[in-house]
Amino acid sequence: xxxxxxxxxxxxxxxxxxxxxxxxxxxxxxxxxxxxxxxxxxxxxxxxxxxxxxxxxxxxxxxxxxxxxxxxxxxxxxxxxxxxxxxxxxxxxxxxxxxxxxxxxxxxxxxxxxxxxxxxxxxxxxxxxxxxxxxxxxxxxxxxxxxxxxxxxxxxxxxxxxxxxxxxxxxxxxxxxxxxxxxxxxxxxxxxxxxxxxxxxxxxxxxxxxxxxxxxx
Amino acid sequence: xxxxxxxxxxxxxxxxxxxxxxxxxxxxxxxxxxxxxxxxxxxxxxxxxxxxxxxxxxxxxxxxxxxxxxxxxxxxxxxxxxxxxxxxxxxxxxxxxxxxxxxxxxxxxxxxxxxxxxxxxxxxxxxxxxxxxxxxxxxxxxxxxxxxxxxxxxxxxxxxxxxxxxxxxxxxxxxxxxxxxxxxxxxxxxxxxxxxxxxxxxxxxxxxxxxxxxxxxxxxxxxxxxxxxxxxxxxxxxxxxxxxxxxxxxxxxxxxxxxxxxxxxxxxxxxxxxxxxxxxxxxxxxxxxxxxxxxxxxxxxxxxxxxxxxxxxxxxxxxxxxxxxxxxxxxxxxxxxxxxxxxxxxxxxxxxxxxxxxxxxxxxxxxxxxxxxxxxxxxxxxxxxxxxxxxxxxxxxxxxxxxxxxxxxxxxxxxxxxxxxxxxxxxxxxxxxxxxxxxxxxxxxxxxxxxxxxxxxxxxxxxxxxxxxxxxxxxxxxxxxxxxxxxxxxxxxxxxxxxxxxxxxxxxxxxxxxxxxxxxxxxxxxxxxxxxxxxxxxxxxxxxxxxxxxxxxxxxxxxxxxxxxxxxxxxxxxxxxxxxxxxxxxxxxxxxxxxxxxxxxxxxxxxxxxxxxxxxxxxxxxxxxxxxxxxxxxxxxxx
Numbered sequence: 001x002x003x004x005x006x007x008x009x010x011x012x013x014x015x016x017x018x019x020x021x022x023x024x025x026x027x028x029x030x031x032x033x034x035x036x037x038x039x040x041x042x043x044x045x046x047x048x049x050x051x052x053x054x055x056x057x058x059x060x061x062x063x064x065x066x067x068x069x070x071x072x073x074x075x076x077x078x079x080x081x082x083x084x085x086x087x088x089x090x091x092x093x094x095x096x097x098x099x100x101x102x103x104x105x106x107x108x109x110x111x112x113x114x115x116x117x118x119x120x121x122x123x124x125x126x127x128x129x130x131x132x133x134x135x136x137x138x139x140x141x142x143x144x145x146x147x148x149x150x151x152x153x154x155x156x157x158x159x160x161x162x163x164x165x166x167x168x169x170x171x172x173x174x175x176x177x178x179x180x181x182x183x184x185x186x187x188x189x190x191x192x193x194x195x196x197x198x199x200x201x202x203x204x205x206x207x208x209x210x211x212x213x214x215x216x217x
Numbered sequence: 218x219x220x221x222x223x224x225x226x227x228x229x230x231x232x233x234x235x236x237x238x239x240x241x242x243x244x245x246x247x248x249x250x251x252x253x254x255x256x257x258x259x260x261x262x263x264x265x266x267x268x269x270x271x272x273x274x275x276x277x278x279x280x281x282x283x284x285x286x287x288x289x290x291x292x293x294x295x296x297x298x299x300x301x302x303x304x305x306x307x308x309x310x311x312x313x314x315x316x317x318x319x320x321x322x323x324x325x326x327x328x329x330x331x332x333x334x335x336x337x338x339x340x341x342x343x344x345x346x347x348x349x350x351x352x353x354x355x356x357x358x359x360x361x362x363x364x365x366x367x368x369x370x371x372x373x374x375x376x377x378x379x380x381x382x383x384x385x386x387x388x389x390x391x392x393x394x395x396x397x398x399x400x401x402x403x404x405x406x407x408x409x410x411x412x413x414x415x416x417x418x419x420x421x422x423x424x425x426x427x428x429x430x431x432x433x434x435x436x437x438x439x440x441x442x443x444x445x446x447x448x449x450x451x452x453x454x455x456x457x458x459x460x461x462x463x464x465x466x467x468x469x470x471x472x473x474x475x476x477x478x479x480x481x482x483x484x485x486x487x488x489x490x491x492x493x494x495x496x497x498x499x500x501x502x503x504x505x506x507x508x509x510x511x512x513x514x515x516x517x518x519x520x521x522x523x524x525x526x527x528x529x530x531x532x533x534x535x536x537x538x539x540x541x542x543x544x545x546x547x548x549x550x551x552x553x554x555x556x557x558x559x560x561x562x563x564x565x566x567x568x569x570x571x572x573x574x575x576x577x578x579x580x581x582x583x584x585x586x587x588x589x590x591x592x593x594x595x596x597x598x599x600x601x602x603x604x605x606x607x608x609x610x611x612x613x614x615x616x617x618x619x620x621x622x623x624x625x626x627x628x629x630x631x632x633x634x635x636x637x638x639x640x641x642x643x644x645x646x647x648x649x650x651x652x653x654x655x656x657x658x659x660x661x662x663x664x665x666x667x668x669x670x671x672x673x674x675x676x677x678x679x680x681x682x683x684x685x686x687x688x689x690x691x692x693x694x695x696x697x698x699x700x701x702x703x704x705x706x707x708x709x710x711x712x713x714x715x716x717x718x719x720x721x722x723x724x725x726x727x728x729x730x731x732x733x734x735x736x737x738x739x740x741x742x743x744x745x746x747x748x749x750x751x752x753x754x755x756x757x758x759x760x761x762x763x764x765x766x767x768x769x770x771x772x773x774x775x776x777x778x779x780x781x782x783x784x785x786x787x788x789x790x791x792x793x794x795x796x797x798x799x800x801x802x803x804x805x806x807x808x809x810x811x812x813x814x815x816x817x818x819x820x821x822x823x824x825x826x827x828x829x830x831x832x833x834x835x836x837x838x839x840x841x842x843x844x845x846x847x848x849x850x851x852x853x854x855x856x
Binding site: 018019021022023025026027029030032033034035036037039044048050052062063091093094095201202203 | 229231232233237238240241243244245247469471472473477519520521522523524525555582
């Protein structure tokens with residue numbers, strides 16, 4: 001019945017502006033449909049409701065864009081990574097830009113357990129006092145702890161911040177560059193950092209630039 | 218407001234509302250045409266949220282058809298959820314279409330889908346949000362033409378004040394004729410009245426402002442008088458002689474919607490003649506699609522959408538002439554592709570279990586749905602859905618023994634001449650089914666009973682009957698709650714208030730427009746949503762306008778009383794409906810009219826159309842009147 005041989009591929013894609021309001025579960029479904037349109041020999045889970053075996057990397061919060069999202073898929077037949085890339089590009093919907101496809105060993109640890117942190121470029125909308133921004137960032141970095149409450153849960157934001165810097169201080173669009181922890185159960189959220197600085201996340205655009213792996217460090 | 222400004226403002230709004238993916242458009246297979254290159258621009262509106270509207274096949278069909286035309290475009294718009302509505306109003310943003318973020322009032326035509334009555338307040342709210350005057354008579358030359366269609370539009374009178382032109386029946390051809398009419402009118406630069414008069418000349422279009430309603434001294438409707446030479450009486454519903462090929466390039470929503478499936482209409486119309494069923498009366502004649510056409514549409518749609526669920530739609534799947542080969546072909550072709558296929562509206566017989574068995578293969582068998590509608594043979598004869606109770610029980614045994622644990626049974630209370638004994642029988646029948654399940658499966662067997670309340674609808678043999686009062690419904694529901702409980706049984710009931718509300722609007726007359734407007738002014742919207750529906754507000758609206766809600770619902774209308782929708786000709790003759798109503802009172806039933814023609818009126822009404830499309834297109838039996846037997850004319854029903 002099911003072919004025991006499996007082939008694992010890692011795909012990098014951009015989540016662009018058009019689909020930044022699509023949540024993690026919806027993105028997962030969007031991928032399932034994309035893979036079906038590409039007519040790939042997907043592996044499926046067993047049972048009454050077989051689902052394609054795919055693994056979408058670290059969830060990106062609603063409203064954010066990214067150029068470094070990762071998804072892994074398992075196929076029943078081997079396929080040239082380049083052909084896979086072309087087929088995915090042709091099948092992807094607007095806003096989902098497939099960048100690369102690579103075969104990875106079946107034995108490799110899961111994306112979830114390997115991703116350790118992520119960097120973000122946050123574009124701030126509206127007039128900002130440069131000096132105030134600078135001192136806010138410094139205060140954050142100098143703090144020992146930054147206790148915050150999110151969804152009624154208390155936590156410390158400080159250890160989740162790996163770095164923050166002002167990438168551009170142009171008065172109409174200041175940009176912050178931040179690297180935050182992105183481990184399972186210990187993930188820093190850019191909007192929490194903004195709130196801590198006293199900025200309104202709805203007036204900022206967050207773009208994920210890079211995912212860092214545990215073994216990169 | 219220009220699309221760029223709307224887009225800029227949305228940047229601020231969207232992060233603050235629930236499910237912003239409802240308001241962004243940009244999905245796969247969306248069609249964006251060049252605005253400047255088109256001279257007829259149509260906004261297709263389903264007046265409920267995106268999640269529901271995107272599952273509406275009618276909207277998708279019209280979208281496809283209009284966008285295929287040169288120099289015409291269609292874009293989509295849905296009702297914003299109240300949080301988004303509040304944000305739009307606070308930022309003074311007009312409601313816009315998803316394709317190009319254009320305000321609704323920039324369009325030449327706004328087409329509203331009135332699939333059911335509880336969309337009425339949302340429909341006018343949508344116009345208001347789009348910056349369009351609500352009252353048709355107050356619209357100026359620069360305002361869009363507001364058209365409406367769908368089953369609820371077959372009694373157009375309650376919405377007559379708001380709609381410029383109603384589309385009666387099937388929209389596939391008439392939508393283009395309307396758009397061309399608008400194009401000609403724009404080229405001529407003629408006044409708005411001229412457009413309305415020329416629209417009235419199109420088969421299937423009803424322009425309410427060309428008529429005036431009159432009422433008798435006792436408040437009953439007396440007649441509709443034409444105010445213009447162009448105003449036809451009656452107005453015949455539009456049909457297509459042959460179903461066009463099914464569409465396959467469905468827009469693929471990014472967000473979860475009500476039905477994430479490929480809808481393929483396998484049959485249109487129904488020959489069963491259940492007397493409570495409006496769809497069965499107004500969608501005649503029955504037309505089917507071939508197995509080949511259906512299978513290739515599924516294949517094309519899967520390729521274009523990547524969806525993994527297919528809904529084979531019809532009012533009565535079992536009646537498709539080729540249902541067995543269809544199911545066999547579909548399941549052989551798609552079984553290995555992890556595709557789920559749903560086949561609703563199956564008859565209560567063991568063949569249906571075979572069909573579902575074939576379709577489901579090894580996949581999940583959550584629940585098997587049957588709709589006996591009534592629990593006693595007497596009651597089922599009155600509503601013309603006759604079936605021996607033993608057959609239902611045998612079918613249930615078959616279902617349980619093939620691996621389904623749950624049987625869902627749909628009933629209605631409030632049928633004409635229903636007694637408490639008929640209601641009690643619903644509980645008894647459910648228990649009998651459950652005990653069969655226990656015999657087969659033991660404690661795992663389940664019965665879920667869904668019990669709705671009958672609402673008399675226009676153009677049906679029950680259009681005259683009185684609706685149960687709130688107290689009657691409550692008493693019947695209390696009986697069901699008492700009798701129908703225990704392990705393995707689940708009961709779902711409809712709200713008596715929502716039933717009454719739908720019943721007022723379904724058989725309302727033109728005066729009802731004032732009630733709808735008043736209710737909207739008092740905040741009514743999303744009436745189809747339990748958390749928003751406000752019964753008291755509607756009662757206040759009736760009081761304010763000076764109409765009695767009970768007049769519309771709790772009154773058996775005399776057979777000879779003119780009905781507010783008599784001028785809408787759905788091609789089923791009123792005499793046929795009257796006769797069938799009298800038959801129901803005698804408990805007489807009619808068999809499937811594929812077997813025998815009861816002269817409902819479809820054949821003579823569309824004789825010319827059928828002549829131009831010979832062959833097996835319609836499922837009406839060949840009927841020859843003795844006088845015409847030798848002629849070459851198409852068969853006609855004896856007068």
